[in-house]
Amino acid sequence: MSRSRDEAVTPVRAIADPDFDRTYRELWPQVARVAHLMAGSHAVGEELAQEAFLGLLRRSEPVDNPAGYLRRSVVNAALTKRRRDLFERRYVATLREQAAMPPEVDETWQALRRLPPRQRAVLVLRFYEDLSEAAIAEVLGCRPGTVKSLTSRALSRLRQDLGE
Amino acid sequence: MNDLEHRITAAMAAVAETTNTTRAPALSDSPVRPPGRRRIRILLACLAGIAIPLGGLAAASEAGLLPSAAQRAFPWEGHPADNFGVDLKTAYKIADVPGPDGHRLELWVGKAKPQHVCTALFLAKTATPDHPEGSFGAACYGHPDVTAFGSVLDTNVNGPLHLFAFGAGRSVRGTLTRADGRSVPVAVSGGVFIGWVAATDLHPVVPGGFPTERVTFTGYDAAGHEVGAFSTHLQ
Numbered sequence: 162m163s164r165s166r167d168e169a170v171t172p173v174r175a176i177a178d179p180d181f182d183r184t185y186r187e188l189w190p191q192v193a194r195v196a197h198l199m200a201g202s203h204a205v206g207e208e209l210a211q212e213a214f215l216g217l218l219r220r221s222e223p224v225d226n227p228a229g230y231l232r233r234s235v236v237n238a239a240l241t242k243r244r245r246d247l248f249e250r251r252y253v254a255t256l257r258e259q260a261a262m263p264p265e266v267d268e269t270w271q272a273l274r275r276l277p278p279r280q281r282a283v284l285v286l287r288f289y290e291d292l293s294e295a296a297i298a299e300v301l302g303c304r305p306g307t308v309k310s311l312t313s314r315a316l317s318r319l320r321q322d323l324g325e
Numbered sequence: 326m327n328d329l330e331h332r333i334t335a336a337m338a339a340v341a342e343t344t345n346t347t348r349a350p351a352l353s354d355s356p357v358r359p360p361g362r363r364r365i366r367i368l369l370a371c372l373a374g375i376a377i378p379l380g381g382l383a384a385a386s387e388a389g390l391l392p393s394a395a396q397r398a399f400p401w402e403g404h405p406a407d408n409f410g411v412d413l414k415t416a417y418k419i420a421d422v423p424g425p426d427g428h429r430l431e432l433w434v435g436k437a438k439p440q441h442v443c444t445a446l447f448l449a450k451t452a453t454p455d456h457p458e459g460s461f462g463a464a465c466y467g468h469p470d471v472t473a474f475g476s477v478l479d480t481n482v483n484g485p486l487h488l489f490a491f492g493a494g495r496s497v498r499g500t501l502t503r504a505d506g507r508s509v510p511v512a513v514s515g516g517v518f519i520g521w522v523a524a525t526d527l528h529p530v531v532p533g534g535f536p537t538e539r540v541t542f543t544g545y546d547a548a549g550h551e552v553g554a555f556s557t558h559l560q
Contacts, residue, residue: 190344193344194341194344195341197340197341197343197344198337198340198341203343203344206344263339265332265336266335266336266339266340269332269333269335269336270336270339270340273333273336273337284333284337285337288330288333288334288337289334289337289338289341316329316330319329319333320329323329323332325328325329
């Protein structure tokens, strides 16, 4: 008889790489938070963050700036179509998140979640990660002018959505 | 920074604070609990299980042949997570194959709004098909053709097994090539690659995370010609 999901336990292979272990412990919280904001869902964000770390682990060459690499991985993964489909699939996580938030935060968060992915990405990178337009452009692989335009459209849409 | 920007910053900070970041440091071979997203699915199933007796009896009774486990899994109209509002009356079983330990592995599909579909994958006991052993929650997406070749329908770890369902297009049979190079036949039912394999730890796994394996599905038509191949992760 199969076990129920609640009882399921999964053996995890140890990673014998102290450098990766240290990077993982240091950067996991921030990467998981950015992925959560990008995905609009904690569960999907966790998945994206895990995949980003997997990508780092699988690289044969060392990465000079692991934080930057992981940020870019999470953002790019969040912007691909397949990942967007995944966001829709993982609707379940919204339950817990919605329940935990004050009304104004919840209203703003729901409006942010309704933004197109690239618009949400620029806002996360600007207002949460506190990156400059040039740095955001580098992460997204676009021109700074595009970042400016995406930001402007995102803010305009939020103003409309939030009745400001 | 203006009021709106302050509001955005505050909302992002508050949401980021709710991120569970405590699972990272788990570096050992010892068993770990299933990842959070799966526990969330279990929570959803429990919440929905409570909601049915409280307010969803009408919806449940209208569901026709839909097994009770799939009703609980789908986010139907009135469900606590009803942003997809699956119409239970139109839900149907698209794929059904023998599963592990005498169970059957079933995939159910329900139409959802707006122009979405949701699928529910679960193990059903052969003897009592209306009382499946386990429900794995529903997955919803915006591409209504669930059988489109390569579409991701569901992939889950259930105990020692990876369960999966992917669109097979016009394939009538297929193979699954695992991370270690082994190829095994995979069932095609209702235009869907559906089945289960033992989870392995041949591949790198992030500490504290769930097992994941890069695999390749190859589909063949009735004449034995290759329909196509796609690579994906079982996780």
